[in-house]
Amino acid sequence: MNNSAIIIRDNLTEVYEDVYSSGVLEALAYMAPFNEEVKKLMNIRLRRRKERSQNESRITFLNPETNIPGTNIKVSDAREGNFEGAEIPSDLQRQWIQGTGPGAKPNASLESSIRNVAYALLSGADGWMFDGEDALGQVSTMSLDNQRNLKLAIHKSPVFLSVAEEVATQMNNWSRIFFGQDKIQDWRTQLNFTTKIFRARGLHLDDRHIRLSDGASFSASIADLVLYVVNNASALISAGSSIVLYLPKIQTAEEAALWNRMISALESHLELEEGTVKVYVLVEQLEATYQLMEIRAALGRHFVGYNTGRWDYINSVSDAMAWDQSFINPNIESIGMTYGYMRNYEDRVRRAVNTPDMNGNFALWQGGMEPNIPVGSTEGVNSSMEKALAGAERELSEGASGKWVAHWKMVHIVRPVWEKKNEANQMGRTFERLSYTQEDADGLIYLEPAPRTIRGARNLLSVGLQYGNAFGQGMQAAALKPADFFGDENVLYLMEDMATGEIRLSILWEWLHKHAEITSADVDAGVEEGAIFTQELFDKLLEEEYDKLLNANNKDVYEASKVTTLPIAKSIVKKYVGEEKKIPWFIDLLNINLNNVDLKMADKRIDLYIKLLNEKGERVTENLDFTI
CATH class of the missing domain: 1.20.1220.12 (Malate synthase, domain III)
Structure with a gap:
């Protein structure tokens, strides 16, 4: 398919010529045929949801004697680890704290907008997931501003370095007040510490600026995959860094297999070795929890780990059980990671990553989000930070190799929990192998009594x-x-x-x-x-x-x-x-x-x-x- 098949609205190819480079336009055209597959799977999603509601049926485990749709891997083989996974690259071996947030601000100048990236890369986080999805505003051209800012930062452009120097001073001013010391000793060196990670938009979303010449809307997943990888692959590889993505909202191993084919196709187009791009998967959907080993297998050499996010997952359980009049959640404050179905969800994830593949490779488990920000009264901050540390300690004890924070100010508050243990990760920790019984299925929708006020x-x-x-x-x-x-x-x-x-x-x-x-x-x-x-x-x-x-x-x-x-x-x-x-x-x-x-x-x-x-x-x- 040639470039004319891709239509980009208004004059954005000129205004964002650095983002929509010739290489990007060529890759978008090359990847465009996958758009039809994305739409097909999203229609299957809706149909599956409708049928469950009409039939009042629950999600079930896959038949172990069948192949994972979209692959030639047998379900039973996936569950036993009989597939080729990925070795964890050096810059992902230690991910005690990953920060998350967008790399752009709405309606802001470049110098103001790109400060988001500077805060992230100077934060001291082991990795930072620059969000293209849930946390990135989509008004006007924010998705393109996000891509531009990341490209400028990864390529260490003069405008980014100038902003980073200013931000480092500001961050140290706060650190001296809060910690009694500077946390950034050499801002240029600090910029190299944090692994850059990008969260693409999910398969359920369309891009706001691209459509096909036949009028079809265009998958935001394909757009984000192409723009981030094409614009930054060479610079990341030259710096000795991995190309890492977070994949959100995956519901089934069939959807993971589509992601795998898309990533492999782009690697081939860019003449990269298959498996160069690494991916974490956010386990945000109830159905995915029934197919964890199958998703790992479907993503093969690209897969490095799972993340246990709280909010999306709760929502997916609510949505999957919408037909069941007896399934009613309590107050949101009651649904923590130790609550009923959440406890069982987390347990399956940690067991899935510590099941070895055919080469003995394990995967990473990145714990959930810490949403607190240390701004408020002394009493309020102290109380909230105690809860944040307690949550981190619990995840560490359960086997997580790290967790997320939602603000750069939280990095040095929570990171010491893992520093004290001083182990790069907890891969290979012994847990019971996953089982696939009715009791397991029931546990994933288990409600405990809690207030509803x-x-x-x-x-x-x-x-x-x-x-x-x-x-x-x-x-x-x-x-x-x-x-x-x-x-x-x-x-x-x-x-x-x-x-x-x-x-x-x-x-x-x-x-x-x-x-x-x-x-x-x-x-x-x-x-x-x-x-x-x-x-x-x-x-x-x-x-x-x-x-x-x-x-x-x-x-x-x-x-x-x-x-x-x-x-x-x-x-x-x-x-x-x-x-x-x-x-x-x-x-x-x-x-x-x-x-x-x-x-x-x-x-x-x-x-x-x-x-x-x-x-x-x-x-x-x-x-x-x-x-x-």
Whole structure:
């Protein structure tokens, strides 16, 4: 397929000539035939979801006597480790702390935007996952700004080095106050410490700037894979660094096999040895937990490890069990990594990575996210940091080789947990082999008794509304807390991204449509213990929490957003939670309203989305503002 098959909107090939280089355009055209395969698998996803709902059937393990779809690997062989995996490269052997966040800011100059990358690479994190997905805003051309900033940083351009020197001074000023010492001794040397990692957008998302000449929307996964690898492969290899990706939202080994074929095809096109690109997989979907060894096998020489993220996974469990009236989650605060189905999920992941492949290779387990930011009152910071350290200690004891943090200020707070153990990783630690019984399957959806309160509902609503508003403003990662705690410095802001917004609405949907019982009385709301969470109660709480945001100061809710993106966020929350048939992706309703501040237009687009989903089983995923 030649370059004419790819259409890039407006004049972006000129404005972003450094990002859309000739090599990138050639590779996009070469990879374009995979777009049809991506669309096919996404249609299969929706059909599988619909059939489970109609048949009221649970997810099950694969038949061990069959081949993994899209491969010639037998399921039973994958489970036994009879496949060729990857050796872990030297710069991934020790990943005690990985930071995560976007490499760009919305509506910012290059010098301001690229500071995000400087903070990351000077943070002291062993690796930094520069996010192209859940935490990266997609307003205007932010996805391209992200790619540009990463390219400039990886190639150590003068503009990046100048900004990095300034940022190092600022970071040391904070370190002296907080730790009593500088944490950056030589900023130029420090830039080489952190392994660069990029999270591509998931297979369920479309790119906002590219489509095919036949009018088909174009997979964001293909776009991100091509732009990052083509622009940076040579520089990374020359520096002795690995080319590393995080792959999100994979549901099945068949989808992993498609990723494997795409990556191998790009390696071949660039004349790289197969297996040069390494990938972590975020275990964010319930179905993936039933196919962990199969996913490892399908990705073969590319696979290096799993990550156990909390928020997306909770949401996937909620979505997979939407048909089951008895499956109702408690307050989000109760669903930690030791809760019921979460405990069993984590246990399967650690056992999967420490099952050797045919060459005796193990894989890495990177623990979950620490969302705290050490900004607030002394009491609040101390309390939150104690919880953060306790969480890290627990993951270390369970066998994780490291964990994530959502802010650079957390790196040197949490990293000492692994420094004290002073082992590069915990690969090869002995755990029981995975089993595939009904008891195992039941454990992955095991609910434990926990509170379901009006306070919990307010928190869900408040943060859900704020997240939708932040998304519309271009901040897919935002420091948020419930409105009732605005001004309370003892309650810290937490870094929230798409997944944290999505699970809040999913739980509210459960409570409303499954007639959840409130477990304790709430005098202020006039709700008694055992009361049912009704539409009337939801509407009442929604209006009250929305009013709090309208009356909040500019620090917590931008004044301009109160008449632009906040009303749209409210409409999305109301329709998402109120829709009888659960909508598969909250992000869809947000994406179709990016760069739109007209509430009437937003409602029209939301109604179109719901109509097509209900009548044709189709998702609207393309950029509705696309112009040729």
